Amino acid sequence: MKQFYIQAASSEPPIIIGLAADSGCDKSTFMRRLTSVFGGEAAPPKGGNPDSNTLISDMTTVVCLDDYHSLDRTGRKEKGVTALHPHANDFDLMYEQVKAIKEGRAIEKPIYNHGTGCLDPPERVDPSKIFVIEGLHPMFDARVWELLDLSISLDISDDVKFAWKIQRDMVKRGHSLEGIKASIASRKRDFDAYIGKDPQKQHADVVIQVLPTELIPGDNEGKILRVRMIMKEGVPNFEHVYLFDEGSTISWVPCGRKLTCSYPGIKFAYGPEVYYGHEVSVLEMDGQFNKLEELIYVESHLSNTSSKFYGEITQQMLSHADYPGSKNGTGFFRTIVGLKIREIYESLRLKKAEKKELTKVQAF
Structure with a gap:
């Protein structure tokens, strides 16, 4: 045993x-x-x-x-x-x-x-x-x-995953292109059957989906990314993040006086969808920030981020500006998920404390 x-x-x-x-x-x-x-x-x-x-x-x-x-x-x-x-x-x-x-x-x-x-x-x-x-x-x-x-x-798309593995394994580890392709091919059947398709994603409360950009037609380099944060409705202690107007369908290109953008620009989207039969809300970012400190302008248009003060997401991102993905949606949405986990922890801790107090009162 x-x-x-x-x-x-x-x-x-x-x-x-x-x-x-x-x-x-x-x-x-x-x-x-x-x-x-x-x-x-x-x-x-x-x-x-x-x-x-x-x-x-x-x-x-x-x-x-x-x-x-x-x-x-x-x-x-x-x-x-x-x-x-x-x-x-x-x-x-x-x-x-x-x-x-x-x-x-x-x-x-x-x-x-x-x-x-x-x-x-x-x-x-x-x-x-x-x-x-x-x-x-x-x-x-x-x-x-x-x-x-x-x-x-x-959920990293095959195109992006292949580009990332080339950057990591070929450039940093000296692996051959043929070896990388063989490694991916050897895992694909089991990945599709047990990891990448229905078995686990359908159960996830939050999916961070990483796709090739739609801002550059035919791009497959994996440097500019389209990232979607898919949030299942009805998750206990989790309020989905929304852009401008909760429940609406939004497309927003904020480049201009308040957000520095070079080619190919940056685009946000938000709206309801159905994902594996579940009602979800999706927040999307395509492109990347030129100046990370300007993220606060985007942050100011989001609600339910679980931040404790104005600019906390931007502060978190700036404090780890050297981390991979800091200028695109991978770092942005992962940071938000971190704040959500903190909120869930604090909410559950409060509920346990209230239950404990109630038990004491009932004991008298």
């Missing part, structure tokens, strides 16, 4: 966030933006395995779901499956450990060593106020998905 947890429930169990995305979708930058909202830089556990995938900051813990691989690299090769295939992952252990964290218990979690392709001895992970599970399958198993307080999917 595997040991799932090692201590009694804490007084304040965490909220659980699930982030689904394929390899190469820049989840790490998302995590850095998220943890910065709550303060402190995310870092591996002190004194632990240097190959740990876990990141801890003042209020957050981020666990990589690669640690729940049931097959190491050799085992996957022998069975002819990729890491995306369910047979290569231990969903029972994932469920038991996320459930334990949800109940305020520490766990002994495996470590998947990306260098060796093997599973290292487990590490202790304690509950934190914000607990994020990120990787390929946070919403694949219904038991795990139902434990999430907010589920997010990064």
Whole structure:
């Protein structure tokens, strides 16, 4: 029998966030933006395995779901499956450990060593106020998905993903173009079946969809992006962000005296849609900012951003101007999602405190 947890429930169990995305979708930058909202830089556990995938900051813990691989690299090769295939992952252990964290218990979690392709001895992970599970399958198993307080999917189109992988693997890692194409092709069947199509995106509360720009016909370089934040209606403690007029259909090109724009310009859109049978609201940005400080002009036209003061989104973006995506919708919308997670945490904490007070009153 595997040991799932090692201590009694804490007084304040965490909220659980699930982030689904394929390899190469820049989840790490998302995590850095998220943890910065709550303060402190995310870092591996002190004194632990240097190959740990876990990141801890003042209020957050981020666990990589690669640690729940049931097959190491050799085992996957022998069975002819990729890491995306369910047979290569231990969903029972994932469920038991996320459930334990949800109940305020520490766990002994495996470590998947990306260098060796093997599973290292487990590490202790304690509950934190914000607990994020990120990787390929946070919403694949219904038991795990139902434990999430907010589920997010990064949906990167094939064209953009290919451009990003070339920039990362060919330019930075010295991989050949043929090798990159072969790697993508080897994962495509399992990605479509278990990650990219219906199985997880339909369950996500928020989808950040990254597409090629429509401002440059036929563009496939992946440098100018069209990014859509798809927000499901009726999510507890989550009010969707809207542009100008809630529920309306808006198209806005703000370039002019208050927003510096060079070719191909910048365009925003907002409106209701239906996504996998769910009513959603969609906020879209196509293009990029020339001067990041001018983002405050766009921010002033948005409502329900969950910011605590005027200009907080712009401040967050400027403080991390060196992060990838800071001038386009990927950084902009990921920052907003970080503020939304903070609001959900504070709302749930308040409800727990009110429930506790009510229990005390009823006891007298």
